[in-house]
Amino acid sequence: MDRVLVFSVPWLALFLVLTTTWAEDRLINPSQLEMFVDELPDMPRIHGFDVVNGVPKPKRLRIGMFKKEWKFHRDLPPTPVFAYGVSKNNATVPGPTIEAIYGVDTYVTWKNHLPSKHILPWDPTIPTAVPSTKKGIPTVVHLHGVIGEPESDGHAESWFTNRFAEKGPTWTKKTYHYRNFQQPGNLWYHDHAMGLTRVNLLAGLVGAYIIRHPKVEGPLGLPYGDEFDRTLMVFDRSFRINGSIYMNSTGNNPSIHPQWQPEYFGDAIIVNGKAWPHATVRRRKYRFRIINASNARFFRFFFTNGLRFIYVAADSVYLEEHVVTNEILLAPSEIADVVIDFSKSKSDTVILANNAKYPFPDGDPVNEANGKVMKFIIKKDKEVDTWRVPKKLIKYPSPELSSASQTRYIALYEYTSNTDEPIHLYINGKPYEEPVTETQKKGPQRYGM
Known part of the structure; x- marks a missing residue:
């Protein structure tokens, strides 16, 4: 004889809650997601310059960080993410691609619109940016590969929270200044807050940045334009x-x-x-x-x-x-x-x-x-293809090397637990928080253009 289970309404409600909680902790098997069903997106493109009478001029941008939902796959429910964009509706993962022109300044005010609670777990036992009020998620943007002023580098301790309510110890200004005075090429921007870089990137805070030099790149004849x-x-x-x-x-x-x-x-x-x-x-x-x-x-x-x-x-x-x-x-x-x-x-x-x-x-x-x-x-x-790839691309000037006045050795130490799992990293036996021991001598810069 089959046995019939009868639940009272409170027990049934508890059963449903437990089942839902268990389900939400389960990982989706990637084999359940059909491949190649979503079309490759092009991220929004933002010009980091204005054109006045045919001449590129410096431009000021305002790009925010927002919590929103994003569809990573046709058959996945919307995913909570942190995203860059000029508005919440236009924010994307990755963020918009910023296109700059060599030698033309781009100014970006990075705005933190994130909530107080993170969507991912983070560990406060490692050096981490923690606001004194414990409200707001610290962020700061680093443009990876940029040659520029330190104040606009996105130092890990230059973090700030929503509406700049709290700021890190090395924070200096709201608007970053990118001089774009370096070789044409590819950079990318991402969060760089102390101890939160990993989780903020995993949440979605990444984007591309391109520096173009039409006079140098144009004669190469490489594929160009939004499609190619x-x-x-x-x-x-x-x-x-x-x-x-x-x-x-x-x-x-x-x-x-x-x-x-x-x-x-x-x-x-x-x-x-x-x-x-x-x-x-x-x-x-x-x-x-x-x-x-x-x-x-x-x-x-x-x-x-x-x-x-x-x-x-x-x-x-x-x-x-x-x-x-x-x-x-x-x-x-x-x-x-x-x-x-x-x-x-x-x-x-x-x-x-x-x-x-x-x-x-x-x-x-x-x-x-x-x-x-x-x-x-x-x-x-x-099709008739007018694009080409020349064997010779860009010739750079020979570097001017001066004789070293001092030789130094830098060692990276990895400390592990009894089970051989990493605990922390030291440079020359010193943690990140130790006072600076050396100051680089300032000198002329050459960018090869």
Whole structure:
């Protein structure tokens, strides 16, 4: 005889609550998410300059940080994120791509509109920006790769909270000044608050920044324009079945650091805010500025049909000569600027794949989920392609090296627990909080342009 369970209403309500809580703590299996169903987005583009009578002039921007919901995949519920944008409605993950002109100043007022409570767990036992009122999430923006004034660098202790209510000990001003007086190339901006950088980036606070130099780059004839010159920001994330970003809330050494872990690896590969997207391209050359915005994951990109990459720039500078390669290895924060000639493809579709072990180089092999990045659908008809990739790109002046007046040795110490898990890092045996021991001598700067 079958047994029938009868619940009173209070017990049924408790059962439903417990079931819901259990479900929200479960991770979604990436195999449940169909690949290549979402179209690759282009992030909004913002000019960091005005054009007056055909001449670029300095411009002032206001870009905020907002909590909102973002769809990483067609079949995932909306995900709470932190996002950059000129408004909450226009905020995206990644944030808007800022395009600047060489030698023309860009001014950005970064506005913190974040709430008091973080969407991810963070560990107060490591050096961390904590407002005295414990209200508001500290943030500060670092433009990675920039050459400029220290006050606009986004120092970890220059953080600020919503409406600048509280500020870190090295905070100096609201509006950052980017002189853009360096080689044309690719940079990226991200949160840099002390002890919160990892969780703020995982929440979504990343974006691209491009410095262009039309007089230098124009004669090269490389692919140009919104359709043919695109940024790909790649990172990994894991999700719960309710759509929220998953981050383990238990540390490797919970008796010392309750939450902190040295590395984060996600199950799904995200490109421009979508998990395993697809893009339709024409049979001609395209330029892709690929940024690895992961916390710890290396990528070794390759095409499944043998299509090759033409390397034209690395990080924030052009190469002197292009390099043709079958694969690209990118560590976190590195940028590969490549041209891909889809007219060389013998198939109408091609997968951009990854085979880098994690942690790199001796960790676990990739699986189906993190071994695929995105899919390109190639139109059948060939086209007349006016873009080219010259062998010689940008020639830089020979560096002027002076003889060193002092030789110094810098050692990085990693301290571990009894179970061989990292506890903390010291430089020359000293923690970050120690007083400065050396001051760099100020001298002339050369940017090679």
